[in-house]
Amino acid sequence: MNQSSVETVDVKAVNKKENRNLFEKREKIQPKRATGTFRRLKWIIMGITLAIYYVTPWIRWDRGAGAPDQAVLLDIEHRRFYFFFIEIWPQEVYYVTGILIVAAISLFLVTALFGRAWCGYSCPQTVWTDLFIFVERAVEGDRNARLKLDKAPMSVGKFSKRLVKHVIWIVIGLLTGGAWVFYFADAPTLLQDLLTADARPIAYSTIAVLTATTYTFGGFMREQVCTYMCPWPRIQGAMVDEETLTVTYHGNRGEPRGPHKKNESWEGRGHCIDCKQCVAVCPMGIDIRDGLQLECITCALCIDACDSVMDKIDLPRGLISYDTHEGSLEKAANKKLKVKFIRPRTLAYVGLLALVGGIMLYALLTRSVLDVNVIRDRNPLFVTLSDGHIRNGYTVKILNKIHETRRFVVTVEGLEGSEAWLQIEGPRHRQMIVPVPGDSLSSVKLFVSAPAEAVEDGSTDIVIVVKDLFNGETERQETSFKGPK
Amino acid sequence: MANIEKDEVSGVDTTGHEWDGIKELDTPMPRWWLWTFYATIVWAIGYWVLMPAWPLVSEHTKGMLGYSSRGNLEQELSAAEAAQADKVAALLATEITEVKDNADLYQFALAGGRSNFAVNCSQCHGSGAQGGPGFPNLNDDDWLWGGSIEQIYQTVQFGIRSDHEDTRIGNMPAFQTDEILERGQILDVAEYVLSLSQEGRDMDAAGRGKEVFAAECSSCHGDDAKGNTELGAPNLTDAIWFYGGDKDTIVRTISKGRANVMPAWTDRLDDAVIRQISLYVHSLGGGE
Incomplete structure (x- = not known):
């Protein structure tokens, strides 16, 4: 059993199908530290994603007086969503729908190309769990030390280690929840309010809830969130095909596996020395040598672990590697690996992405800064005047989406012999001009009267036109003019 | 009898019962469920202590926090009242004809008028103020007692034929019941009145009716039958009919008279509310 400088880890893949008894309590996974390319990549991505999360609310963006200068702000109180140069009102929530559609298709595309890259590298659950395990390792030591500590009876040393770990975890949780609320209010003001206990209760309760979820999800539930709570692994089942990159153990090269003594020949046996390093580093508690499985988030730490073992025993790297199912079959047939990134499926996703993205971009670029709504009075439906004319009332709502006052002129088209006036002006002074302050909605009452003969069959279509006096931007709203049948 | 065994896999006892070889675990x-349950019990006890909870014979336990939904409502109402106090004071201090010049105050008055109209006026005048036979439509430009803001304000304050001493009264006599006119004369007058706004009436009858009208009706309705808002006498030449514009209704109006009542609101509502309602009615489109 004397293996060349490679330690065989006594580890059980707790989420291996045979090991997972429904009646058994969950066994805590104590992942061993891995080093290598993918571990480094994961650190970098963790740094970037955490930086995005913490820095974004602090980016300033000048929108002029009276508007918030925060680049990304979900202003729920004033019902505005700011994203750099984009400003969205509640009725334009379809932009959010568009963003979600783009996000979903991007996820499908990435999955078709690289498998569960999202799960393995950038999912918040993965990033924060990684961070929590990092803290655990820094305080309590690596896998063996932690296992020993778990078994040891309670002592001052054990207690203080546990205490330090949990305090750091809670602080991370607090910082996580604390950063979240900055997306919903002016960050510098809110920070000051939070520190002086002047912020609203909702801010504190949001922080409390997110601290609690971060602490439990990252500290205790970890891989169970991915396996039992998240729908993505199930959806993934339908997304992965034989051309998808997944973390693959090349059984044709590795089997038959078995312990290997120094200077022993590799003839007639596989390259896997059954050192179980790949199992020990796995945060999901699986044995990748069982093949692709639901729990695998393709974090590639087993690749790092295996590669360092291969280096030690002077065998080529890549016994476990990113590969496609197809690719591993070809390798078995001693063919060259080629990953086909351009496939009907990926092309379809790219096409969809371009289409939806194009529509979104078009909608954003041609976004109107004027919105007009006309609501016809229904009670009463129409009024007969003393001279026999028919009068209808309309509420015209004019939405000015820029931050300056604009003046609009209201006219009525399509009704023979009609007269129109604004309630506020009265029938005698008909300027028909409505000033609308910046970033707000003005609602005016419009009266239109016409001879009874102008209304055929009780209803005639008319158009109410609202035109910006200064730049001529015009909105036309079709509505109807009702009269007696 | 119960034969309790220990299950090997789970380490849990069975219930000891067996049905066709199937045993049940006494799991x-x-x-988490139990602790949640205990937490709800603790919560309930805390609730009994702090909040109103147990019904007693004639009242209920009040709870230490002294919470009551009625108290909350009162608080909210007085808070709302306090929030509006400035505007109400401004409304009372401003001439009713000048409220319109202050856009903010005018918006406040219209909003308050709308809801107060719905509560106090819509029963007769309809939710859209469209009225009905015997109840005037407040949207149109035809006013029995005048459609200027001051006149509307006066009408809402003191009513028409109400029991208030400052009320305005105008009576349409019952020409047949009181035996002032003959049936035939009444039919002629009705024909005449209709001929003022319609073509193709019986002009012979209308001609006879015109004489009767000049003698009996013109004192209130005017020589040209265009009415008189001082007396609440309607304009008979336009397209709007208070009780209905068909001949039968007109004959009935002349024969039996009309005397509908609009209540006086000055003793029932605050002056500010009456001003709000008056401004709202004036804004409906027919205000002069």
């Missing part, structure tokens, strides 16, 4: 309640 305890999940701990």
Whole structure:
């Protein structure tokens, strides 16, 4: 059993199908530290994603007086969503729908190309769990030390280690929840309010809830969130095909596996020395040598672990590697690996992405800064005047989406012999001009009267036109003019 | 008899019962469930202490926090009242004809008028103020007692034929019941009145009716039958009919008279509310 400088880890893949008894309590996974390319990549991505999360609310963006200068702000109180140069009102929530559609298709595309890259590298659950395990390792030591500590009876040393770990975890949780609320209010003001206990209760309760979820999800539930709570692994089942990159153990090269003594020949046996390093580093508690499985988030730490073992025993790297199912079959047939990134499926996703993205971009670029709504009075439906004319009332709502006052002129088209006036002006002074302050909605009452003969069959279509006096931007709203049948 | 065994896999006892070889595990309640349950019990006890909870014979336990939904409502109402106090004071201090010049105050008055109209006026005048036979439509430009803001304000304050001493009264006599006119004369007058706004009436009858009208009706309705808002006498030449514009209704109006009542609101509502309602009615489109 004397293996060349490679330690065989006594580890059980707790989420291996045979090991997972429904009646058994969950066994805590104590992942061993891995080093290598993918571990480094994961650190970098963790740094970037955490930086995005913490820095974004602090980016300033000048929108002029009276508007918030925060680049990304979900202003729920004033019902505005700011994203750099984009400003969205509640009725334009379809932009959010568009963003979600783009996000979903991007996820499908990435999955078709690289498998569960999202799960393995950038999912918040993965990033924060990684961070929590990092803290655990820094305080309590690596896998063996932690296992020993778990078994040891309670002592001052054990207690203080546990205490330090949990305090750091809670602080991370607090910082996580604390950063979240900055997306919903002016960050510098809110920070000051939070520190002086002047912020609203909702801010504190949001922080409390997110601290609690971060602490439990990252500290205790970890891989169970991915396996039992998240729908993505199930959806993934339908997304992965034989051309998808997944973390693959090349059984044709590795089997038959078995312990290997120094200077022993590799003839007639596989390259896997059954050192179980790949199992020990796995945060999901699986044995990748069982093949692709639901729990695998393709974090590639087993690749790092295996590669360092291969280096030690002077065998080529890549016994476990990113590969496609197809690719591993070809390798078995001693063919060259080629990953086909351009496939009907990926092309379809790219096409969809371009289409939806194009529509979104078009909608954003041609976004109107004027919105007009006309609501016809229904009670009463129409009024007969003393001279026999028919009068209808309309509420015209004019939405000015820029931050300056604009003046609009209201006219009525399509009704023979009609007269129109604004309630506020009265029938005698008909300027028909409505000033609308910046970033707000003005609602005016419009009266239109016409001879009874102008209304055929009780209803005639008319158009109410609202035109910006200064730049001529015009909105036309079709509505109807009702009269007696 | 019960034969309790220990299950090997789970380490849990069975219930000891067996049905066709099937045994049931006596698995305890999940701990999270139990703890949640205990927490709800603790919560309930705390609730009894702090909040109104137990019904007694004639009242109920008040709870230490002294919460009551009625108290909350009162608080909210007085808070709302306090929030509006400035505007109400401004409304009372401003001439009713000048409220319109202050856009903010005018918006406040219209909003308050709308809801107060719905509560106090819509029963007769309709929710859209469209009225009905015997109840005037407040949207149109035809006013029995005048459609200027001051006149509307006066009408809402003191009513028409109400029991208030400052009320305005105008009576349409019952020409047949009181035996002032003959049936035939009444039919002629009705024909005449209709001929003022319609073509193709019986002009012979209308001609006879015109004489009767000049003698009996013109004192209130005017020589040209265009009415008189001082007396609440309607304009008979336009397209709007208070009780209905068909001949039968007109004959009935002349024969039996009309005397509908608009209540006086000055003793029932605050002056500010009456001003709001008056401004709202004036804004409906027919205000002069």
